[in-house]
Amino acid sequence: xxxxxxxxxxxxxxxxxxxxxxxxxxxxxxxxxxxxxxxxxxxxxxxxxxxxxxxxxxxxxxxxxxxxxxxxxxxxxxxxxxxxxxxxxxxxxxxxxxxxxxxxxxxxxxxxxxxxxxxxxxxxxxxxxxxxxxxxxxxxxxxxxxxxxxxxxxxxxxxxxxxxxxxxxxxxxxxxxxxxxxxx
Amino acid sequence: xxxxxxxxxxxxxxxxxxxxxxxxxxxxxxxxxxxxxxxxxxxxxxxxxxxxxxxxxxxxxxxxxxxxxxxxxxxxxxxxxxxxxxxxxxxxxxxxxxxxxxxxxxxxxxxxxxxxxxxxxxxxxxxxxxxxxxxxxxxxxxxxxxxxxxxxxxxxxxxxxxxxxxxxxxxxxxxxxxxxxxxx
DNA sequence: AAGGATGTGCCCAAAATTTGGACACACCCT
DNA sequence: AGGGTGTGTCCAAATTTTGGGCACATCCTT
Numbered sequence: 001x002x003x004x005x006x007x008x009x010x011x012x013x014x015x016x017x018x019x020x021x022x023x024x025x026x027x028x029x030x031x032x033x034x035x036x037x038x039x040x041x042x043x044x045x046x047x048x049x050x051x052x053x054x055x056x057x058x059x060x061x062x063x064x065x066x067x068x069x070x071x072x073x074x075x076x077x078x079x080x081x082x083x084x085x086x087x088x089x090x091x092x093x094x095x096x097x098x099x100x101x102x103x104x105x106x107x108x109x110x111x112x113x114x115x116x117x118x119x120x121x122x123x124x125x126x127x128x129x130x131x132x133x134x135x136x137x138x139x140x141x142x143x144x145x146x147x148x149x150x151x152x153x154x155x156x157x158x159x160x161x162x163x164x165x166x167x168x169x170x171x172x173x174x175x176x177x178x179x180x181x182x183x184x
Numbered sequence: 185x186x187x188x189x190x191x192x193x194x195x196x197x198x199x200x201x202x203x204x205x206x207x208x209x210x211x212x213x214x215x216x217x218x219x220x221x222x223x224x225x226x227x228x229x230x231x232x233x234x235x236x237x238x239x240x241x242x243x244x245x246x247x248x249x250x251x252x253x254x255x256x257x258x259x260x261x262x263x264x265x266x267x268x269x270x271x272x273x274x275x276x277x278x279x280x281x282x283x284x285x286x287x288x289x290x291x292x293x294x295x296x297x298x299x300x301x302x303x304x305x306x307x308x309x310x311x312x313x314x315x316x317x318x319x320x321x322x323x324x325x326x327x328x329x330x331x332x333x334x335x336x337x338x339x340x341x342x343x344x345x346x347x348x349x350x351x352x353x354x355x356x357x358x359x360x361x362x363x364x365x366x367x368x
Numbered sequence: 369a370a371g372g373a374t375g376t377g378c379c380c381a382a383a384a385t386t387t388g389g390a391c392a393c394a395c396c397c398t
Numbered sequence: 399a400g401g402g403t404g405t406g407t408c409c410a411a412a413t414t415t416t417g418g419g420c421a422c423a424t425c426c427t428t
Binding site: 001044 | 387
């Protein structure tokens with residue numbers, strides 16, 4: 001099955017997301033934009049958060065697929081921050097929503113998704129335990145999350161915040177510490 | 185209903201038309217391109233000629249809708265030739281097909297469609313009989329058709345063939361003759 | 369000239385999707 | 399307190415999509 005309706009719903013939603021904050025987009029707005037029945041929306045998606053989650057996951061997957069193979073953790077961190085920067089408009093709209101929880105939930109998921117994928121590659125042959133992998137993922141993704149969060153709060157004035165280099169430096173040290181700790 | 189499948193079929197077909205001549209496009213190619221069942225094609229369209237006809241009519245309508253209101257017959261002729269020129273790639277692909285009849289059928293329909301719309305406007309208050317209107321439409325559209333036909337045969341070397349000015353001159357004379365004849 | 373491969377246009381019944389209508393519930397506003 | 403709006407869910411009917419099969423035509427090969 002081709003699922004053209006699901007695709008149309010996603011397209012309408014992204015279109016509306018470029019016009020107004022998430023909190024002001026209703027199911028009615030979406031179905032009216034693509035000219036379908038409201039029940040057809042609920043046939044394809046549980047609710048708007050589920051729709052958003054699917055779009056974010058798809059976009060993340062697509063972006064990751066288009067990045068070249070990475071060799072080192074440094075590259076992974078670089079790519080993850082690039083990802084956050086490049087998706088600033090999407091993240092910004094979510095952030096603009098009244099519901100701060102939702103912003104945190106999805107931004108965090110987005111960043112962690114990328115960080116996880118790349119740390120998996122970086123740690124592949126390093127003999128790191130699953131627990132330590134999780135710890136590294138938490139440390140790196142939380143750092144990046146905090147960075148983006150502050151950046152949005154400041155109005156995203158700089159194209160790429162100066163802090164990013166400092167945070168990246170910190171992030172770069174984390175996996176080495178983890179690997180050393182694992183081997184001792 | 186939104187009919188996303190019909191839209192997808194049209195998009196796939198136009199995409200394939202940009203890759204190979206009409207005669208080599210099968211229903212199978214189309215349904216494979218948009219990932220649907222072959223029977224779904226036949227649910228929406230009778231056959232490929234019907235699909236082509238619908239696309240051409242839609243495109244012609246859309247292009248005409250985007251043209252400004254015309255005041256004189258001269259403008260109408262101008263717009264009709266512009267239309268043929270601007271759609272040269274679509275016309276060219278149909279022409280490339282082995283089936284010359286099909287090319288003639290659709291090119292002729294396309295050109296006559298535009299000429300008819302505009303001659304209707306031009307003749308609006310001129311008191312011309314329906315029979316004379318038809319005659320004018322035939323004369324003008326056949327002239328333009330022959331022009332485009334020759335142009336394609338010559339390989340469309342010139343951006344706009346030199347003949348077009350001469351043919352336009354001839355066309356410009358026709359409605360005046362028709363109107364005079366009607367009033368005598 | 370027979371056979372295979374490919375494509376067409378059509379048929380059917382089952383499966384999947386879309387629709388319109390309804391409902392209880394929550395929220396905001398005044 | 400009540401009107402307006404939006405949510406999430408249910409249902410049955412209508413529409414659309416699918417997979418299978420069919421006879422027929424065409425092209426190509428042997």
